[in-house]
Amino acid sequence: xxxxxxxxxxxxxxxxxxxxxxxxxxxxxxxxxxxxxxxxxxxxxxxxxxxxxxxxxxxxxxxxxxxxxxxxxxxxxxxxxxxxxxxxxxxxxxxxxxxxxxxxxxxxxxxxxxxxxxxxxxxxxxxxxxxxxxxxxxxxxxxxxxxxxxxxxxxxxxxxxxxxxxxxxxxxxxxxxxxxxxxxxxxxxxxxxxxxxxxxxxxxxxxxxxxxxxxxxxxxxxxxxxxxxxxxxxxxxxxxxxxxxxxxxxxxxxxxxxxxxxxxxxxxxxxxxxxxxxxxxxxxxxxxxxxxxxxxxxxxxx
Amino acid sequence: xxxxxxxxxxxxxxxxxxxxxxxxxxxxxxxxxxxxxxxxxxxxxxxxxxxxxxxxxxxxxxxxxxxxxxxxxxxxxxxxxxxxxxxxxxxxxxxxxxxxxxxxxxxxxxxxxxxxxxxxxxxxxxxxxxxxxxxxxxxxxxxxxxxxxxxxxxxxxxxxxxxxxxxxxxxxxxxxxxxxxxxxxxxxxxxxxxxxxxxxxxxxxxxxxxxxxxxxxxxxxxxxxxxxxxxxxxxxxxxxxxxxxxxxxxxxxxxxxxxxxxxxxxxxxxxxxxxxxxx
Ligand code: SF4
Ligand code: SF4
Numbered sequence: 001x002x003x004x005x006x007x008x009x010x011x012x013x014x015x016x017x018x019x020x021x022x023x024x025x026x027x028x029x030x031x032x033x034x035x036x037x038x039x040x041x042x043x044x045x046x047x048x049x050x051x052x053x054x055x056x057x058x059x060x061x062x063x064x065x066x067x068x069x070x071x072x073x074x075x076x077x078x079x080x081x082x083x084x085x086x087x088x089x090x091x092x093x094x095x096x097x098x099x100x101x102x103x104x105x106x107x108x109x110x111x112x113x114x115x116x117x118x119x120x121x122x123x124x125x126x127x128x129x130x131x132x133x134x135x136x137x138x139x140x141x142x143x144x145x146x147x148x149x150x151x152x153x154x155x156x157x158x159x160x161x162x163x164x165x166x167x168x169x170x171x172x173x174x175x176x177x178x179x180x181x182x183x184x185x186x187x188x189x190x191x192x193x194x195x196x197x198x199x200x201x202x203x204x205x206x207x208x209x210x211x212x213x214x215x216x217x218x219x220x221x222x223x224x225x226x227x228x229x230x231x232x233x234x235x236x237x238x239x240x241x242x243x244x245x246x247x248x249x250x251x252x253x254x255x256x257x258x259x260x261x262x263x264x265x266x267x268x269x270x271x272x273x274x275x276x277x278x279x280x281x282x283x284x285x286x287x288x289x290x291x292x293x294x295x296x297x298x299x300x301x302x
Numbered sequence: 303x304x305x306x307x308x309x310x311x312x313x314x315x316x317x318x319x320x321x322x323x324x325x326x327x328x329x330x331x332x333x334x335x336x337x338x339x340x341x342x343x344x345x346x347x348x349x350x351x352x353x354x355x356x357x358x359x360x361x362x363x364x365x366x367x368x369x370x371x372x373x374x375x376x377x378x379x380x381x382x383x384x385x386x387x388x389x390x391x392x393x394x395x396x397x398x399x400x401x402x403x404x405x406x407x408x409x410x411x412x413x414x415x416x417x418x419x420x421x422x423x424x425x426x427x428x429x430x431x432x433x434x435x436x437x438x439x440x441x442x443x444x445x446x447x448x449x450x451x452x453x454x455x456x457x458x459x460x461x462x463x464x465x466x467x468x469x470x471x472x473x474x475x476x477x478x479x480x481x482x483x484x485x486x487x488x489x490x491x492x493x494x495x496x497x498x499x500x501x502x503x504x505x506x507x508x509x510x511x512x513x514x515x516x517x518x519x520x521x522x523x524x525x526x527x528x529x530x531x532x533x534x535x536x537x538x539x540x541x542x543x544x545x546x547x548x549x550x551x552x553x554x555x556x557x558x559x560x561x562x563x564x565x566x567x568x569x570x571x572x573x574x575x576x577x578x579x580x581x
Contacts, residue, residue: 152446
C-alpha cells in the first residue's frame with residue numbers, strides 16, 4: 001500500500017476531467033481493434049503457408065472485429081453522425097486521427113480479403129489485400145496504447161511504455177484464441193502458439209504496469225490505480241483467466257473442449273484487462289493526489 | 303518547426319500558419335485584488351449565451367460552480383484558510399483567497415494537438431478555440447488537457463471551453479470577463495505587456511511583505527511553453543485546484559510512437575514465429 005499522500009488541493013476536488021470514454025464502448029473498441037489487427041496478420045501468414053481454414057478464420061475474424069470496433073467507436077462519439085469529420089484532416093500529433101485512418105484502411109483491406117476468400121472472386125487481389133491488412137493489423141492493435149497514453153491522465157500517460165506491449169500481447173492471444181477454437185488439430189497449431197506467446201507478453205506487460213516499472217515521478221503512487229479498486233480486481237481476474245487459458249492451450253491440440261474452454265478464458269482475460277485500463281484511468285483522473293503529488297515532487301526537487 | 307511539440311515558442315500564431323498575425327493576446331488574472339463577486343462568470347455566461355449549470359449547492363464553500371466545465375468558462379474559486387500565512391491580517395484569524403480561473407490558452411495546447419477533426423484551432427491572436435460545427439464529440443481533448451478545463455456537454459455532444467471571446471477580439475473589444483471585472487483582477491492585452499505588468503505587481507507585493515505571492519503560467523520554459531492566460535497567486539497552485547507543474551502530453555509523443563512501433567514489430571514477429579516449423 002502506498003502511504004496516504006499529504007498534499008494540498010481545492011477541497012479535494014479533481015484537477016483533471018474524468019475521461020468521458022466509457023464502458024463497454026472504449027474497452028470493447030480496444031479489444032476488437034486488437035483482435036482484428038492480430039487476426040489479419042495471422043490470416044496472411046496462414047495463407048502464405050497454405051493453411052486454408054486458419055486463413056479463412058483469420059480473415060472473417062479480422063473483418064467482423066473491425067466492423068464491431070468501428071461501431072463502438074462511432075457510438076461513443078458525442079455526435080456520431082459527424083464520424084466522418086475524423087477523416088477531414090490527417091494529424092500526426094493526434095493518435096486518434098492516425099488511428100482513424102489506419103482503421104479505415106484496415107477495414108477496407110480486411111473487407112476485400114474476406115470477400116474474396118468467401119466468394120472466390122479475384123483471388124490474387126484478395127491475397128494482396130490480405131497481405132496489406134497484415135501490415136495495418138499490428139499498427140491497429142498497438143496504436144491504442146498511444147491513444148490513451150497521449151493524455152494528461154497520470155496512470156495512462158506514465159504507462160506509455162507498457163500499454164502498447166500490453167495491447168499487442170493481448171491482441172495476439174485474442175486472435176490466437178479464435179483461431180484455435182475454430183481450427184482444431186494440426187492446422188491450428190500456430191494459433192495455439194500465438195495464444196501462449198501473447199499471454200506471456202500480456203502478463204509481463206501488465207506486471208510492469210502494476211508495479212510502475214519505468215514510470216518517472218512517484219511510480220508507486222502513479223501505478224496505484226492498477227492495483228486497487230475495480231481496476232485492480234479486474235487486472236487480477238484477467239491475469240488468472242489469461243494464465244489458465246494459456247495453460248489449457250498446451251492440451252488444446254488434442255481436445256476440442258479444452259481448445260474452446262481455453263479460448264474463452266483467454267478472451268475473458270483480454271476483456272478484463274481492457275476494462276481494468278479504462279477504470280484505472282477514471283480513478284487516476286478523479287483523485288487529485290495522482291496529479292499533485294508527482295508534480296509537486298518534481299517542483300520541489302528542481 | 304522547432305519546438306512544435308514542446309518548449310518555448312515565441313511566434314505561436316506564425317507557427318500555426320498565420321502570415322502576419324497581430325500581437326499575441328492574453329489574460330493576466332491578479333488574484334490578490336479579486337473580491338469574488340463573480341461578475342466575470344456572469345458576464346461570460348451572458349455574452350457567450352452559455353446554458354445554466356443548475357442550482358445545486360456544492361456545500362464546501364460559497365463557490366457553487368465548483369470547477370471549469372463545458373458551461374462554466376470562468377470559475378471563481380473561494381478558499382477559506384483558517385490560519386493566516388506570513389501576512390499580517392490584523393486580528394482576524396482567517397483569510398479568503400479568491401481566484402478567477404479560465405482556459406490557459408497554452409502555447410502547446412494538448413487539447414488542440416490531439417483533436418482528430420481539426421475542430422480545435424489556433425486563432426490569429428494565438429488563442430485556442432473550438433469550431434462547434436466541426437467537433438464530433440470524441441472527447442479526446444477532455445482527457446488531454448492537463449488543467450482539466452475543456453469538457454463535453456452531454457446534452458449537446460460537443461466540447462466547449464473559453465474562446466477568449468474570439469468574436470469580441472476580432473472587433474477590437476476586450477473579452478466580456480475582463481470588461482466586467484470591477485477590480486481589474488482580470489486584465490486583457492498583449493501578452494508581453496501583461497507579463498511585464500505582472501512582474502512589476504509581483505515586485506510591489508513582495509516589497510509590501512506579501513512574500514507568498516507568485517506568478518503561475520507566465521514562464522515560457524514551463525511544461526506547456528507558457529500560458530496565454532496566467533495568474534498571480536497567493537498560495538501554492540494546488541490550493542486553487544491548479545496543477546503544480548503541468549506538462550503537455552505531446553512532449554512524450556515521439557517516445558510513445560517508438561514504443562508502439564516496437565510493440566507492433568513484436569506482434570508481427572510473434573505471429574511469424576508461431577508459423578515456423580513443420581506442418
Ligand atoms: S488549458 Fe486545456 S483546454 Fe485550455 S488551451 Fe490548454 S490544454 Fe487546451
Ligand atoms: S471533442 Fe471535439 S474538440 Fe475535442 S478533440 Fe474531439 S473533435 Fe476535437
